[in-house]
Amino acid sequence: MDVQGRFHDILEAASLLSSSTLPGKVIEMVLNDLSERLGKRARCAFLEGDDLKLRFWAGDHVCPIEGIQIHKDSIVWDAVKKGAAVNLTDPHQTNGYTHSLSAPIKIKAIIPLSYVDPMTQQKKQLGVLIVDSGEAGVPISEEDFQYLQVIGQLISAIIERAKLVEQLMASCSRQESILMETTHNFRNRIVVIAGFSRQIAQMAQGTKLAEKAALLQEEVKELESNLAVFERYMSLKT
Missing domain, CATH: 1.20.5 (Single alpha-helices involved in coiled-coils or other helix-helix interfaces)
Known part of the structure:
Protein backbone atom coordinates (compact mmCIF):
# COMPACT_ATOMS: atom_id res chain seq x y z
CA MET A 1 0.00 0.00 0.00
CA ASP A 2 1.51 3.37 -1.02
CA VAL A 3 2.03 6.32 1.31
CA GLN A 4 -0.68 8.37 -0.39
CA GLY A 5 -3.19 5.58 0.19
CA ARG A 6 -2.24 5.38 3.86
CA PHE A 7 -2.69 9.10 4.37
CA HIS A 8 -6.02 8.98 2.54
CA ASP A 9 -7.29 6.26 4.88
CA ILE A 10 -6.10 8.10 7.96
CA LEU A 11 -7.71 11.35 6.86
CA GLU A 12 -10.92 9.53 5.95
CA ALA A 13 -11.07 7.83 9.34
CA ALA A 14 -10.40 11.14 11.06
CA SER A 15 -13.21 12.72 9.05
CA LEU A 16 -15.59 9.94 10.09
CA LEU A 17 -14.52 10.44 13.68
CA SER A 18 -15.54 14.08 13.63
CA SER A 19 -18.82 13.59 11.78
CA SER A 20 -20.42 10.43 13.16
CA THR A 21 -21.98 9.45 16.47
CA LEU A 22 -22.47 5.81 15.42
CA PRO A 23 -19.17 4.11 16.30
CA GLY A 24 -20.26 0.67 15.09
CA LYS A 25 -20.93 1.91 11.57
CA VAL A 26 -17.66 3.83 11.48
CA ILE A 27 -15.65 0.80 12.64
CA GLU A 28 -17.29 -1.35 9.96
CA MET A 29 -16.40 1.20 7.29
CA VAL A 30 -12.81 1.53 8.52
CA LEU A 31 -12.29 -2.25 8.62
CA ASN A 32 -13.83 -2.80 5.18
CA ASP A 33 -11.69 -0.06 3.65
CA LEU A 34 -8.61 -1.32 5.45
CA SER A 35 -9.22 -4.89 4.27
CA GLU A 36 -9.76 -3.78 0.69
CA ARG A 37 -6.70 -1.56 0.53
CA LEU A 38 -4.28 -3.95 2.24
CA GLY A 39 -5.77 -7.15 0.85
CA LYS A 40 -5.89 -8.49 4.40
CA ARG A 41 -8.48 -9.72 6.86
CA ALA A 42 -9.31 -7.40 9.72
CA ARG A 43 -11.36 -7.83 12.87
CA CYS A 44 -12.02 -6.00 16.11
CA ALA A 45 -12.76 -7.48 19.51
CA PHE A 46 -13.99 -5.37 22.41
CA LEU A 47 -13.99 -5.80 26.14
CA GLU A 48 -17.37 -6.76 27.55
CA GLY A 49 -16.94 -7.03 31.28
CA ASP A 50 -14.03 -9.42 31.77
CA ASP A 51 -14.38 -10.93 28.31
CA LEU A 52 -12.91 -9.92 24.97
CA LYS A 53 -15.35 -10.67 22.14
CA LEU A 54 -15.13 -10.31 18.37
CA ARG A 55 -17.78 -7.88 17.11
CA PHE A 56 -16.59 -6.46 13.78
CA TRP A 57 -14.69 -7.98 10.88
CA ALA A 58 -13.88 -7.60 7.20
CA GLY A 59 -12.35 -9.95 4.66
CA ASP A 60 -12.80 -13.66 4.06
CA HIS A 61 -12.94 -15.54 7.35
CA VAL A 62 -13.44 -19.28 6.89
CA CYS A 63 -14.91 -19.81 10.36
CA PRO A 64 -17.72 -18.02 12.23
CA ILE A 65 -16.57 -14.80 13.87
CA GLU A 66 -19.54 -13.05 15.50
CA GLY A 67 -19.33 -13.08 19.28
CA ILE A 68 -16.32 -15.38 19.52
CA GLN A 69 -14.65 -14.94 22.88
CA ILE A 70 -10.90 -14.40 22.73
CA HIS A 71 -9.21 -17.08 24.79
CA LYS A 72 -7.65 -15.76 27.99
CA ASP A 73 -4.45 -17.70 27.25
CA SER A 74 -4.11 -16.34 23.71
CA ILE A 75 -1.36 -14.04 22.51
CA VAL A 76 -4.09 -11.53 21.64
CA TRP A 77 -5.18 -11.27 25.27
CA ASP A 78 -1.54 -11.03 26.29
CA ALA A 79 -1.03 -8.05 23.96
CA VAL A 80 -4.17 -6.35 25.28
CA LYS A 81 -3.08 -6.79 28.90
CA LYS A 82 0.37 -5.41 28.11
CA GLY A 83 -1.09 -2.62 25.98
CA ALA A 84 1.60 -3.12 23.37
CA ALA A 85 1.13 -3.71 19.64
CA VAL A 86 2.86 -6.79 18.24
CA ASN A 87 3.58 -7.89 14.68
CA LEU A 88 3.86 -11.68 14.48
CA THR A 89 6.03 -12.61 11.51
CA ASP A 90 7.22 -16.02 12.75
CA PRO A 91 4.77 -18.86 13.54
CA HIS A 92 6.91 -19.84 16.52
CA GLN A 93 6.02 -16.55 18.24
CA THR A 94 2.65 -18.04 19.16
CA ASN A 95 4.14 -21.15 20.77
CA GLY A 96 2.71 -21.68 24.23
CA TYR A 97 -0.42 -19.67 23.50
CA THR A 98 -3.97 -20.89 22.87
CA HIS A 99 -5.76 -19.89 19.66
CA SER A 100 -9.32 -18.54 19.69
CA LEU A 101 -10.37 -19.30 16.10
CA SER A 102 -11.11 -22.82 14.91
CA ALA A 103 -8.85 -22.03 11.95
CA PRO A 104 -5.90 -20.48 13.81
CA ILE A 105 -3.67 -17.92 12.11
CA LYS A 106 -0.19 -17.48 13.55
CA ILE A 107 1.04 -14.65 11.32
CA LYS A 108 -0.78 -11.42 12.19
CA ALA A 109 -0.61 -7.92 13.62
CA ILE A 110 -2.25 -7.25 16.98
CA ILE A 111 -3.07 -3.65 17.88
CA PRO A 112 -4.53 -3.03 21.37
CA LEU A 113 -7.18 -0.31 21.49
CA SER A 114 -7.25 2.11 24.41
CA TYR A 115 -7.66 5.75 25.38
CA VAL A 116 -6.84 8.02 28.30
CA ASP A 117 -9.86 9.17 30.30
CA PRO A 118 -9.72 13.01 30.25
CA MET A 119 -11.25 13.20 33.73
CA THR A 120 -9.14 10.65 35.60
CA GLN A 121 -6.14 10.53 33.24
CA GLN A 122 -6.32 6.75 33.56
CA LYS A 123 -5.73 4.47 30.59
CA LYS A 124 -8.89 2.62 29.57
CA GLN A 125 -8.55 -0.63 27.62
CA LEU A 126 -11.16 -1.01 24.89
CA GLY A 127 -10.25 -4.04 22.84
CA VAL A 128 -8.02 -5.00 19.95
CA LEU A 129 -7.58 -4.73 16.18
CA ILE A 130 -6.26 -7.89 14.50
CA VAL A 131 -5.08 -7.99 10.88
CA ASP A 132 -3.76 -11.01 8.97
CA SER A 133 -3.46 -12.58 5.52
CA GLY A 134 -5.51 -15.65 6.37
CA GLU A 135 -4.18 -19.01 5.33
CA ALA A 136 -1.69 -17.34 2.97
CA GLY A 137 0.36 -16.48 6.04
CA VAL A 138 1.98 -13.40 4.49
CA PRO A 139 3.52 -11.25 7.24
CA ILE A 140 2.45 -7.66 7.75
CA SER A 141 5.18 -5.33 6.53
CA GLU A 142 6.76 -2.89 8.97
CA GLU A 143 5.26 0.03 7.04
CA ASP A 144 1.78 -1.47 7.18
CA PHE A 145 2.27 -2.30 10.86
CA GLN A 146 3.00 1.35 11.62
CA TYR A 147 -0.02 2.36 9.55
CA LEU A 148 -2.26 -0.10 11.43
CA GLN A 149 -1.19 1.39 14.74
CA VAL A 150 -2.39 4.81 13.57
CA ILE A 151 -5.69 3.27 12.44
CA GLY A 152 -5.93 1.62 15.86
CA GLN A 153 -5.52 5.00 17.52
CA LEU A 154 -8.29 6.43 15.34
CA ILE A 155 -10.64 3.53 16.14
CA SER A 156 -9.89 4.10 19.83
CA ALA A 157 -10.70 7.78 19.40
CA ILE A 158 -14.01 6.87 17.73
CA ILE A 159 -14.97 4.70 20.71
CA GLU A 160 -13.69 7.28 23.18
CA ARG A 161 -15.81 9.99 21.55
CA ALA A 162 -18.92 7.82 21.73
CA LYS A 163 -18.29 7.02 25.40
CA LEU A 164 -17.74 10.68 26.27
CA VAL A 165 -20.94 11.68 24.45
CA GLU A 166 -22.80 8.95 26.34
CA GLN A 167 -21.37 10.16 29.66
CA LEU A 168 -22.23 13.77 28.80
CA MET A 169 -25.82 12.87 27.92
Missing part, protein backbone atom coordinates in the same frame (compact mmCIF):
# COMPACT_ATOMS: atom_id res chain seq x y z
CA ALA A 170 -26.18 10.87 31.13
CA SER A 171 -24.78 13.78 33.12
CA CYS A 172 -27.15 16.24 31.43
CA SER A 173 -30.06 13.90 32.14
CA ARG A 174 -29.12 13.70 35.82
CA GLN A 175 -28.74 17.46 36.06
CA GLU A 176 -32.07 18.00 34.33
CA SER A 177 -33.75 15.61 36.75
CA ILE A 178 -32.23 17.42 39.74
CA LEU A 179 -33.24 20.78 38.30
CA MET A 180 -36.81 19.64 37.69
CA GLU A 181 -37.12 18.28 41.22
CA THR A 182 -35.62 21.44 42.72
CA THR A 183 -37.93 23.66 40.67
CA HIS A 184 -40.96 21.61 41.69
CA ASN A 185 -40.02 21.80 45.37
CA PHE A 186 -39.30 25.51 45.10
CA ARG A 187 -42.72 26.17 43.55
CA ASN A 188 -44.43 24.17 46.30
CA ARG A 189 -42.70 26.30 48.93
CA ILE A 190 -43.68 29.50 47.15
CA VAL A 191 -47.32 28.38 47.00
CA VAL A 192 -47.29 27.80 50.77
CA ILE A 193 -45.60 31.14 51.45
CA ALA A 194 -48.04 32.91 49.13
CA GLY A 195 -50.98 31.43 51.05
CA PHE A 196 -49.55 32.57 54.36
CA SER A 197 -48.80 36.04 53.00
CA ARG A 198 -52.42 36.48 51.90
CA GLN A 199 -53.69 35.38 55.29
CA ILE A 200 -51.29 37.77 57.02
CA ALA A 201 -52.38 40.62 54.74
CA GLN A 202 -56.03 40.00 55.59
CA MET A 203 -55.33 39.74 59.30
CA ALA A 204 -53.18 42.88 59.25
CA GLN A 205 -55.80 45.12 57.67
CA GLY A 206 -56.34 48.23 59.76
CA THR A 207 -53.15 47.63 61.77
CA LYS A 208 -49.62 48.98 61.67
CA LEU A 209 -48.50 45.76 59.94
CA ALA A 210 -50.76 46.27 56.93
CA GLU A 211 -48.09 48.01 54.87
CA LYS A 212 -45.46 45.37 55.66
CA ALA A 213 -47.93 42.60 54.89
CA ALA A 214 -48.65 44.19 51.51
CA LEU A 215 -44.92 44.39 50.79
CA LEU A 216 -44.58 40.71 51.69
CA GLN A 217 -47.30 39.85 49.20
CA GLU A 218 -45.54 41.83 46.49
CA GLU A 219 -42.27 40.02 47.19
CA VAL A 220 -44.01 36.65 46.92
CA LYS A 221 -45.62 37.66 43.63
CA GLU A 222 -42.18 38.67 42.35
CA LEU A 223 -40.82 35.27 43.34
CA GLU A 224 -43.67 33.54 41.51
CA SER A 225 -43.05 35.67 38.43
CA ASN A 226 -39.31 34.97 38.45
CA LEU A 227 -39.89 31.24 38.84
CA ALA A 228 -42.36 31.24 35.93
CA VAL A 229 -39.77 32.97 33.73
CA PHE A 230 -37.14 30.45 34.83
CA GLU A 231 -39.45 27.53 34.03
CA ARG A 232 -40.17 28.90 30.58
CA TYR A 233 -36.48 29.47 29.94
CA MET A 234 -35.54 25.94 30.98
CA SER A 235 -38.65 24.37 29.41
CA LEU A 236 -39.47 22.86 32.76
CA LYS A 237 -43.11 23.81 33.17
CA THR A 238 -44.66 21.73 35.89
